[in-house]
Amino acid sequence: MTPELVDLLGSARVVRLPMTTRFRGITAREAVLFEGPEGWTEFSPFVEYEDEEAAAWLHAAIDFGWRAAPEPLRDRIPVNATVPAVRADAVAGILARYPGTRTAKVKVAEPGQTLADDVARVRAVREALGPEGRLRVDANTLWNVDEAEHAIHALAEFDLEYVEQPCATVDELAEIRRRTAYMGIPIAADESVRKASDPLAVARAGAADILIVKAQPLGGIHAALRIVAATGLPVVVSSALDTSVGIAMGAHLAAAVPDLEYDCGLGTVAMFEQDVAADPLVPADGAIPVARPSVDAERLDRLAAPADRRDWWLDRIRRCYRVLERSAAL
Incomplete structure (x- = not known):
């Protein structure tokens, strides 16, 4: 099952996590979480990545949220x-x-x-x-x-x-x-x-x-x-x-x-x-x-990215979804 774009956008939660130490030139990490039928999943390509590259990350988020993971060989x-x-x-x-x-x-x-x-x-x-x-x-x-x-x-x-x-x-x-x-x-x-x-x-x-x-x-x-x-x-x-x-x-x-x-x-x-x-x-x-963590709704609210960054990520999701549609990856 593949989600429609409207479903992704409807469940998207954009967060910004402060880091303990500067890493890769950043002091905070932004990510988008979606809730699919298999549980919570994530879309977090680095901000400098172009849409063609970032689209693979969206495909991964859909894969983890809407498709069962393989049987584990270790826990x-x-x-x-x-x-x-x-x-x-x-x-x-x-x-x-x-x-x-x-x-x-x-x-x-x-x-x-x-x-x-x-x-x-x-x-x-x-x-x-x-x-x-x-x-x-x-x-x-x-x-x-x-x-x-x-x-x-x-x-x-x-x-x-x-x-x-x-x-x-x-x-x-x-x-x-x-x-x-x-x-x-x-x-x-x-x-x-x-x-x-x-x-x-x-x-x-x-x-x-x-x-x-x-x-x-x-x-x-x-x-x-x-x-x-x-x-x-x-x-x-x-x-x-x-x-x-x-x-x-x-x-x-x-x-x-x-x-x-x-x-x-x-x-x-x-x-x-x-x-x-x-x-x-x-x-x-x-x-x-090897477990799916329970996402804390209160934490999502507390860690929510500013409104302008949320809009930036939602627009990025739209563009990457279109890339996947054009490539027949969905």
């Missing part, structure tokens, strides 16, 4: 802590929001910072996790190949689990993977999967060892599972800075992946000061449950 999902590009002395406070986690993903290559800042931050995380902890870094495409090679050398002493999206293009990923193969540090692809016109290209090119998959950008749980099956590569299921509703979508995706070797990036509700759910999906004992 809890191990998650990683996410460490923004903070000073090294702020690392301990960040990690404290993720009780029981054994894995941390550290943001590196932040514009305006240096490799020395990255090294200091990663060192602080390694010291906090101890030698048994798992540590991965994410450059979000911001290095060129030479910069990536230099940085990976500088960070290798911290026993990296993998390096996520060190460079922007598939060709660059293939090149940095070739240059650093002797170091034994896997390369993971994120943007080269979720923002690509062909999400399978990175796997065909042998440009990555691991895929980062996110339910919303890939068009929903069922579409993401088809990509996972087609590549045959190990995956990490991650979030796009979602509310607990979007995190639930990711958790149901992770629950359906046949082989889940890595802790998932689904602990990011810990980055918000407040959440839409009465019982937010924040990490406990290093994991989150």
